[in-house]
Amino acid sequence: MNAPDGLPPLGEERPVPMPEVAASRLPNGLAVQVVPWRGVPLASARLVVRGGLSDDPSGRPGLARLLAAALREGTASRSGADLADLAQEAGGDLSAGAGPDSLTIGAYGLAARLPLLLDLVADVARRAAFPADGVARARHLAHEELETSESEPSFLAVRAFAREVYGTHPYATIAPTAASIDAVTPGLLAAEARRRLRPERALLLVAGDVKPEEAIAAAGNAFGDWAAGGSAPPPVAAPAPTGGPRRILVLDRPGSVQTNLMVGNLGFPRTDRDARALELAMTIYGGSFTSRLVQNLREDKGYTYSPGAAASWLEGCGTVRSFAAVRTEVTGAALNEVLYEMERMATTEATDEEMDRAFRREAGSLAIALQTAAGVADELARLWVLGLSPDEIARFVPGLAEVTKGEVRRVSGRVFGTGSARIVAVGDAAAIRSELGTFGEVVEGET
Amino acid sequence: MFEGTPNAPKGVFDRVCEASGGSNNGQTRPDVTLYVVDAPSSALERILFLEADRMSGLAFGQESLDNQRDVVKEEILVNVRNDPYGLFEYGELPQALFTKWENAHDGYGDFHDLDAATLADVEGFFSAFYRPDNAVLAVAGDVGADEVFSLAERRFGAIPRGAPYARPDLHEPPREAPVLLVQEAPLARTPAVAMGWRMPERTHADAAGLLVLGELLHNGRASRLYRGLVEGREIATDLSGGFNPFQGGVWYDGTTLFLSRIGYRREVSAEAVLAAFDEEVARIARDGVGEAELARVKTKVLADTWAGLEPRLGLAIELAQAAAIAGAPEALLDLPRLVEAVSPGDLSRAAAWLAPERRAAIVKVPPKGEA
Numbered sequence: 001m002n003a004p005d006g007l008p009p010l011g012e013e014r015p016v017p018m019p020e021v022a023a024s025r026l027p028n029g030l031a032v033q034v035v036p037w038r039g040v041p042l043a044s045a046r047l048v049v050r051g052g053l054s055d056d057p058s059g060r061p062g063l064a065r066l067l068a069a070a071l072r073e074g075t076a077s078r079s080g081a082d083l084a085d086l087a088q089e090a091g092g093d094l095s096a097g098a099g100p101d102s103l104t105i106g107a108y109g110l111a112a113r114l115p116l117l118l119d120l121v122a123d124v125a126r127r128a129a130f131p132a133d134g135v136a137r138a139r140h141l142a143h144e145e146l147e148t149s150e151s152e153p154s155f156l157a158v159r160a161f162a163r164e165v166y167g168t169h170p171y172a173t174i175a176p177t178a179a180s181i182d183a184v185t186p187g188l189l190a191a192e193a194r195r196r197l198r199p200e201r202a203l204l205l206v207a208g209d210v211k212p213e214e215a216i217a218a219a220g221n222a223f224g225d226w227a228a229g230g231s232a233p234p235p236v237a238a239p240a241p242t243g244g245p246r247r248i249l250v251l252d253r254p255g256s257v258q259t260n261l262m263v264g265n266l267g268f269p270r271t272d273r274d275a276r277a278l279e280l281a282m283t284i285y286g287g288s289f290t291s292r293l294v295q296n297l298r299e300d301k302g303y304t305y306s307p308g309a310a311a312s313w314l315e316g317c318g319t320v321r322s323f324a325a326v327r328t329e330v331t332g333a334a335l336n337e338v339l340y341e342m343e344r345m346a347t348t349e350a351t352d353e354e355m356d357r358a359f360r361r362e363a364g365s366l367a368i369a370l371q372t373a374a375g376v377a378d379e380l381a382r383l384w385v386l387g388l389s390p391d392e393i394a395r396f397v398p399g400l401a402e403v404t405k406g407e408v409r410r411v412s413g414r415v416f417g418t419g420s421a422r423i424v425a426v427g428d429a430a431a432i433r434s435e436l437g438t439f440g441e442v443v444e445g446e447t
Numbered sequence: 448m449f450e451g452t453p454n455a456p457k458g459v460f461d462r463v464c465e466a467s468g469g470s471n472n473g474q475t476r477p478d479v480t481l482y483v484v485d486a487p488s489s490a491l492e493r494i495l496f497l498e499a500d501r502m503s504g505l506a507f508g509q510e511s512l513d514n515q516r517d518v519v520k521e522e523i524l525v526n527v528r529n530d531p532y533g534l535f536e537y538g539e540l541p542q543a544l545f546t547k548w549e550n551a552h553d554g555y556g557d558f559h560d561l562d563a564a565t566l567a568d569v570e571g572f573f574s575a576f577y578r579p580d581n582a583v584l585a586v587a588g589d590v591g592a593d594e595v596f597s598l599a600e601r602r603f604g605a606i607p608r609g610a611p612y613a614r615p616d617l618h619e620p621p622r623e624a625p626v627l628l629v630q631e632a633p634l635a636r637t638p639a640v641a642m643g644w645r646m647p648e649r650t651h652a653d654a655a656g657l658l659v660l661g662e663l664l665h666n667g668r669a670s671r672l673y674r675g676l677v678e679g680r681e682i683a684t685d686l687s688g689g690f691n692p693f694q695g696g697v698w699y700d701g702t703t704l705f706l707s708r709i710g711y712r713r714e715v716s717a718e719a720v721l722a723a724f725d726e727e728v729a730r731i732a733r734d735g736v737g738e739a740e741l742a743r744v745k746t747k748v749l750a751d752t753w754a755g756l757e758p759r760l761g762l763a764i765e766l767a768q769a770a771a772i773a774g775a776p777e778a779l780l781d782l783p784r785l786v787e788a789v790s791p792g793d794l795s796r797a798a799a800w801l802a803p804e805r806r807a808a809i810v811k812v813p814p815k816g817e818a
Contacts, residue, residue, distance in 0.1 A: 003459075008496050010493065040753040041753060042750060080668070088669040088744065092747070144712065147637050289465065302521070304521055357466040371758050
């Protein structure tokens, strides 16, 4: 890069305050992490439980999401409306969600109301009642949400891409189906809650304007006598590559003015020694505005508004994906550029300038993410689910600084294989199918 | 603004930002345009250097205009034409609600408008508005005030003022007749309605009540519309909206809109959704709101305000909006007091602004046979 005349040098680097995590474990096995983080008079409490969509029994796709959606409909002693009123009284909200590897029940609000926030989280985790009317409504809302999501091409692309990459593994499912929604009953949800929500599989995270000893005592009051019942879900094996040559799945969305492209491969878990090199590689490749993919597709060619790429980390595996919503008429040209940039990463070294820019961008992003208590809690929750220690936050930037250009190229070779890439294109099939055929085997699927 | 300057050609701003650990962006809002950088504090001086450089003059050229025109067209394709509901509350509702062009027009423009924009249009806009006496610089973070003031003086001090211009009068009185537009949305699978009302000026005695009313109606599972329409009548599926939704707080010039967007069940009619909404609002206008419920909602409004100010960028944006619109960044500190002072009577008065005859509403329905 040619620096402009007179560009001032970077100023003094100030240290980024690292969270000081007070970690403890209750006798029932519940892990507790408390992070005092002052700035605003707020606190969040969240219970993260191992096992999410990956623990859904076969034949019940998306059950974890349906369970999360129904959790707030009431407990043994409180109606859903009572729960919502109390959360609002604490200045916050009560949430429940499911990801591939975890279920999360969270409450945030004024730090002074932390005991109430913990009480709400504990009540939902331990005593959810699944009233028939609440479950019926949750079912209906899940149908509507599915319908709405299915009208969005980005959702269709993400859902299909998961199936392409993960094959028969539970990670292949990211949402329920109409049939699995219909099959949900209060009895099924109660049994699933008992099976999955258990102290020895959970982390309670408290972050905000709190004192660790008070928060740990309040956690003991809310969760100390929580006992697991029945047997826990069995462990889930890591997914294996689906194998075979490059394959292009086309999903028809007649009338679409754009094609949503997603291209990627199965990678490796965050615990792999190449994980930090991959973070840098992704930033150089497509994870920042000045990355190769964005500059090529958006700034140079003008094919798309918001292309990008990301590595996602799951328990036992990782995935690398590129995405872009491009004008229908440049679908083939855009895919060609994506494959070209993937190959370039794997076959040539990054420049020193790219390496330095990516390193600083990653370090700066971490500093920005750690500005808020919620950002700190998000990071800690992610690490815990992946089996990494809270110290990883402080180790991240020094570790990145040691990554070499050779390592970035080598790791790119591991994840950017274009010959085995899984490709999804959601768009006007009649307009794009023959063009895409020049890139490999085209399969047409149902949206 | 993203196409470079004579000294920092296209791409340099982005590269310097990212090479300093930060990122940059821009956003057009109804009354202000924001240019933001979120970066480690070590980048402060070079960021101010780059911002002052582009306020001093851009590298205008036909090529850069054509390129940004294409970028905006792509943005419209992905955000508008490929979206099942299009611009809906962001672009279509203001056109239905307001009369004055400044309040009503779609900020994207259509492809015809974009193609008609000339270099002279762009240069004229830049020289009229992008000048130090029409801008606010807000910096929040691990920096010292004296340091920032002296750097600002050094980098921006020599940029000349612009010619005086008269702000248009943006006030619009409440509508005297309702508008209801029903449209088929070919890519949508579920119906939705977006409705809006014209709001009084930001210093009006009802403004804080309207802000709290927006939360009382929409925010979370304890809200009146969730209780009344998602639970209760079981006709709605998702809700969003509130007072001044696109700028937040009481930061707007002239008028703003009060928005309610409701996604609803296919078997329900739009008329039934509007009627249910009107019943909920009429109940507040008639019966007021109990002290306990009002206290809960106000606590939530304040906690959400704090949460929004926790990231430094959020704090800087709020300070800049307060300074640009209210004339003083300290106005931000008045917000908690204004919210705390809202009484049950204020909410009844606020609810009267949402009368059905003053409403503009757009209904989007999926094509028949899609069910």
